[in-house]
Amino acid sequence: MTPFGARLRAMRQARGVTLSTMAADLGVSSAYLSALEHGRRGRPPWHLVQGVIAYFNVIWDEAEELARLAELSHPRVTVDTAGLAPEATELANLLARDIARLTREDAADLVQRLKRATGSE
Structure with a gap:
């Protein structure tokens, strides 16, 4: 959803x-x-x-x-990490691989942490 x-x-x-x-x-x-x-x-x-x-x-x-x-509702997302730090590429790959295993609460927590870190709250 x-x-x-x-x-x-x-x-x-x-x-x-x-x-x-x-x-x-x-x-x-x-x-x-x-x-x-x-x-x-x-x-x-x-x-x-x-x-x-x-x-x-x-x-x-x-x-x-x-x-x-x-x-923010496109269910198939492409993330281009070219030129970014290696950690950004690792994050994108880990998320792509493991997102289905996250609980709803864990996903919500990650969203809030990212919003706070980027000032997009």
């Missing part, structure tokens, strides 16, 4: 909207919306993100957060 997919599903369920109703209202198929929620589809196109924002009538911070989550 991607960050955007998880948020989309939570918003939809919290408002009691069915997948098929939302898909029809947004002009996409139920299969596509389901795949997006489950992380089987990559980053949603900008017009769909805007459609979701309008659909749920979210504003300001929540709209920005949805856009940010969409940007």
